[in-house]
Amino acid sequence: MIDRRHVLSMGAALGTTMLLPGTEAAASAPDLGSLRRRLAVGRAQFRSARYADLTEALPALLRDSLAALAQTTGARQQAVNALLARVHILASELAVKSGDSDEAWDRARCAVAAGETSGDVLVLAEATRICATPLRRQGRAADAVLLLQDMITTLADAASGVPEPPLVTAGGSLALTAAYSAALEGRQTTALSLMDMAADAAARLARTTRARSSGLTTDQVHLYQVGVHHLLGQDITAVRTAQRIHAGALPTSERRARLGTDTARALIAVGDYGRALTALRAVEDAAAEEACRPSVRALTRELLVRRPRLTGLDAFAARTGAGPR
Incomplete structure (x- = not known):
């Protein structure tokens, strides 16, 4: 504790x-x-x-x-x-x-x-x-992991007094965020173990009658897996995982934009710049304001450096404020 x-x-x-x-x-x-x-x-x-x-x-x-x-x-x-x-x-x-x-x-x-x-x-x-x-x-990802794991334990201790679906949702969501934090530190075993915990929580919720309203689904878990695999240097796996996700199954525009952003990161890492731009355009389609965020602009500028003549890239950069400064 x-x-x-x-x-x-x-x-x-x-x-x-x-x-x-x-x-x-x-x-x-x-x-x-x-x-x-x-x-x-x-x-x-x-x-x-x-x-x-x-x-x-x-x-x-x-x-x-x-x-x-x-x-x-x-x-x-x-x-x-x-x-x-x-x-x-x-x-x-x-x-x-x-x-x-x-x-x-x-x-x-x-x-x-x-x-x-x-x-x-x-x-x-x-x-x-x-x-x-x-x-x-x-720079305190280790503290983040410890804090979230401690909260998961607290939820387990409170299990007798909280209805199960909200408790499972909360624990699974904490595990997803902790997995991403562990992956940022390169702690593969911890990250993947936490992802398994979240996947188990999503599977349990899927068996309930109100699974769709729980806020934690298998698609949400797969979305985090894209980012986790990218951070662990497993970008081919990240791209393959992204391909399994139907963006329309994600519950909000913000989450659909997150899918495009994380997919673009993995595609840039494997050198597939054309599809990376397609993923960034998907961010814009999902939520125009997301495409103007600092992190997305940074990815766009990376494409401008790596493949400046990519068709449509200049126009996208101009629309989202990521052009040369």
Whole structure:
């Protein structure tokens, strides 16, 4: 068992409640039901990769959620903390998309603090999971793996008090993210073992009547396998795995764009630049704002260096802002 607070507090104080740029303290707060509806809209914006819309709406949602917490007492505070944790989770995920690792880390730590206070182990699991990306970007992939594995153990200990499908979904999702983090360090055995854990979770959910709404499917597992195999230097396997995935089976535009991005990385690694551009175009087709993200622009610039005369590449680079600077 690791000291979660020690890992998360490195570099800044854990639990500091920070406002997003442009927010101010609200004089009064909307009711919890209204905040939940606004959060649902924000999550839908993220899933459909409408990041500009979400960037505009998120500061007010955080402001009002903080006001609700300040004006709530007693047991009801746990429900508000659960909502606040999910708002911070969303803010961290959005910061990752924009390439702001410091903001993503601050939001992730705030999400964990609120998740702990909420008393909801599933909220805490999701808050812990989103810590992985900023940790990796700090060069702390090993800490990310330890943190996620510890949370998987915590979920197992809570099994008797949580309905099985949500618990299985949470554990499988943690395993996917931990596998990617382990692969980034080149820890093949650990990464593949965690992928097997996630695949087992997805298979268990597929046998339930509500598998499609679980958020963890075999296609989702295959999507992560593409990235994991690429990080482990197994790019031919990554490409073959990508070919097995039907993009339409992935649940959101954001996930379909992720498939195109990870596939492009593997194709560039094996020197198949034409198909890599096709994969990047699939990112644009799935979600135009994804094609303008820093990571996708970097892949486009790599193609410009490696195969500058590739048909259609200049036009794609111009559309997505990845042209020569």
